[in-house]
Amino acid sequence: MQFKNTLEYAQQLDAEDKLRKYRDEFHFPKVDGKQVIYFTGNSLGLQPKRTQKFVDEVMTDWKELAVEGHFYADKPWWDYHERLAAPLAKVVGAKPEEVTVMNTLTVNLHLLMVSFYRPTKKRYRIICEEKAFPSDQYMLQSQVRFHGFDSNDAIVEVKKREGENFWRTEDILQTIEEVGDELALVLIGGVNYYNGQVFDMETITKAGKAQGAFVGWDLAHAAGNIKLKLHDWDVDFASWCSYKYMNSGPGNASGVFVNERYLNRKDIPRFEGWWGTKRDTRFLMKPEFEPMENADAWQLSNAPILSVAPYLACLELFEEVGMDALIEKRNKITAYLEFILHEIDKEVDSTFEIITPKERGCQLSVFLHGEGRPLFDYLMENGVITDWREPNVIRLAPAPFYCSYEDMYRFGQILKAGVLKK
Ligand SMILES: Cc1ncc(COP(=O)(O)O)c(C=O)c1O
Numbered sequence: 013m014q015f016k017n018t019l020e021y022a023q024q025l026d027a028e029d030k031l032r033k034y035r036d037e038f039h040f041p042k043v044d045g046k047q048v049i050y051f052t053g054n055s056l057g058l059q060p061k062r063t064q065k066f067v068d069e070v071m072t073d074w075k076e077l078a079v080e081g082h083f084y085a086d087k088p089w090w091d092y093h094e095r096l097a098a099p100l101a102k103v104v105g106a107k108p109e110e111v112t113v114m115n116t117l118t119v120n121l122h123l124l125m126v127s128f129y130r131p132t133k134k135r136y137r138i139i140c141e142e143k144a145f146p147s148d149q150y151m152l153q154s155q156v157r158f159h160g161f162d163s164n165d166a167i168v169e170v171k172k173r174e175g176e177n178f179w180r181t182e183d184i185l186q187t188i189e190e191v192g193d194e195l196a197l198v199l200i201g202g203v204n205y206y207n208g209q210v211f212d213m214e215t216i217t218k219a220g221k222a223q224g225a226f227v228g229w230d231l232a233h234a235a236g237n238i239k240l241k242l243h244d245w246d247v248d249f250a251s252w253c254s255y256k257y258m259n260s261g262p263g264n265a266s267g268v269f270v271n272e273r274y275l276n277r278k279d280i281p282r283f284e285g286w287w288g289t290k291r292d293t294r295f296l297m298k299p300e301f302e303p304m305e306n307a308d309a310w311q312l313s314n315a316p317i318l319s320v321a322p323y324l325a326c327l328e329l330f331e332e333v334g335m336d337a338l339i340e341k342r343n344k345i346t347a348y349l350e351f352i353l354h355e356i357d358k359e360v361d362s363t364f365e366i367i368t369p370k371e372r373g374c375q376l377s378v379f380l381h382g383e384g385r386p387l388f389d390y391l392m393e394n395g396v397i398t399d400w401r402e403p404n405v406i407r408l409a410p411a412p413f414y415c416s417y418e419d420m421y422r423f424g425q426i427l428k429a430g431v432l433k434k
Pocket residue numbers: 116117118119145147148201205230232233253263
């Protein structure tokens with residue numbers, strides 16, 4: 013496609029955009045009274061306008077029904093979370109029974125490791141990517157220590173090659189093979205938070221399992237961003253947060269996938285609580301734990317309804333639009349952003365190096381050669397909301413639900429003005 017770096021052309025792309033009406037479904041912050049250009053949907057998605065209604069409904073039910081809301085609210089609270097499984101399963105390519113919503117991401121990964129990291133003297137090693145998201149590093153280190161191993165020995169990090177900004181699948185496969193029958197678990201971020209790389213989850217999952225290990229994925233940057241087929245790829249488990257591409261609000265409830273193979277199994281250990289027991293007998297308060305026959309068996313506490321309600325609101329949007337349409341726009345708007353960066357690059361002295369490989373979702377991580385923090389500050393002051401990562405990288409994620417092609421054009425103009433101002 014031959015793009016053009018003009019306002020008219022960007023507006024023409026917007027006019028042709030089948031998803032353009034969804035921009036109006038979201039609240040945008042303002043800077044100096046002007047709607048911002050929002051590139052941080054990979055960190056915290058914008059608030060859908062319809063979310064307020066879902067939250068107000070719970071507040072009203074609580075006000076008017078108090079405890080009776082558990083059973084007599086329009087959407088009773090006792091099974092509220094069950095409404096999320098079917099739409100969420102479509103987003104992550106799972107069967108509804110393989111998906112549940114509970115807790116927050118790091119908590120869920122810990123809980124899943126109770127089931128899927130059961131090291132023995134011989135098989136105790138974990139493969140992950142180097143410089144994984146810090147919370148994942150802390151989680152893995154503390155789990156390994158908890159089981160009495162030394163994290164320097166038990167955790168095997170796959171490194172990028174010297175001079176390269178991305179991981180090679182062949183290097184991950186080779187590491188899996190080398191660790192061999194000492195491998196207990198592969199746990200990697202499906203989309204890397206720093207460079208935006210999408211890992212070949214299908215191939216890596218297959219290779220890890222061929223060595224007799226469990227394979228799980230942290231999908232924080234993947235859910236709602238890329239096409240996932242967790243069931244077909246035969247992934248063992250996964251978890252993701254809902255506040256990035258799934259727009260459910262700061263720190264909100266997290267999603268979990270457990271492969272159907274592990275449902276209804278007595279030999280898979282779990283930390284348990286009353287919300288994981290069979291729904292029909294849950295309130296009989298019996299001493300024995302009878303697990304739900306789906307991923308809800310991993311639930312511990314009664315669901316935090318005020319945190320689940322915004323997730324349900326946004327899942328309604330995902331139901332309407334579907335991942336395929338989102339991905340189609342994502343590919344085009346990200347390619348347009350890439351084009352704009354190249355065009356502006358030609359007009360200024362500094363160089364913008366896109367370090368995101370071609371296996372990508374909607375994030376472009378850009379190394380600003382010849383620039384520094386002042387350029388980032390200039391962008392923010394001029395209504396471009398992006399983020400900064402050491403040493404000199406900005407991450408730009410044009411979320412297809414609400415970003416426009418005109419945003420990309422205008423961003424290019426602000427970027428150029430910021431560089432030329434020096
Ligand atoms: C890749 C990744 N993993 C884990 C986390 C931690 O999420 P939480 O604070 O919800 O546990 C984040 C948060 O941004 C993340 O990006």
